[in-house]
Amino acid sequence: MTTLENRPNSALLVVDVQTGVVAEAHERDAVVANIASLVEKARGEGVPVVWVQHSDEDLPRGGDAWRIVPELTPGDVEPLVEKNYGDAFEDTTLESVLSGAGVGRLFVVGASTGWCVRSTLHGAFVRGYDTTLVSDAHTTEDQTGWGSPAPEAVIAHTNLYWNYQTAPGRTAAAVATKDVDFGA
Known part of the structure; x- marks a missing residue:
C-alpha cells in the first residue's frame, strides 16, 4: 500500500551491523543470527x-x-x-537504489535502535515506504550513562510504537523474524 507509484517490491535493509557499532550491543549474537537468517531468506x-x-x-x-x-x-x-547521518536516506544513494529495484516496502534490521534504525524507519515512512521493523533483529548498546533507558527498554519501546505508527497510504509494523513475509 506504499504511496510510491510502480514500486511493488520489498527489500531487506540491513543498517549499520558493523563491528564497532554492535561490539557491546544488547543480545548481539542473537540479533546478528536473526539478521543472518533474514538475509538468507531474502536471497532465497x-x-x-x-x-x-x-x-x-x-x-x-x-x-x-x-x-x-x-x-x-x-x-x-x-x-x-x-552514510554519515542517522537516517540512511540523508545524502546517500539509498533512494536511487530502492527506486531502481522498484522497492516500496522495507524490512528494517540492524543497529543502533535508538539512533540509526529509528532515524531510518522515520525517513523511509515519511518518504512513502511501507516500513516493517523486525522486532528481534535490531539492537542497541547501553546508553544509560547518558540518560537513556536500558537497551531492552529502548528496543521494546521502539517495537511498540512502530507497530502502531500510522500515516495516509502507508503501513508500519513490527514483526518477529519468524513472522517475516517478504511477499505480504
Missing part, C-alpha cells in the same frame, strides 16, 4: 538485500570497527550504501 526468495554502513570521526571508513560483522557477508551484487 529473490528479495533485494541492501546494506547500510555508517562512518564518522568515531567510526572511520576502512577501519576495523567500520567493517560489517564477520558473521554477515554482503553479496557481490547487493548494494552497499555508505
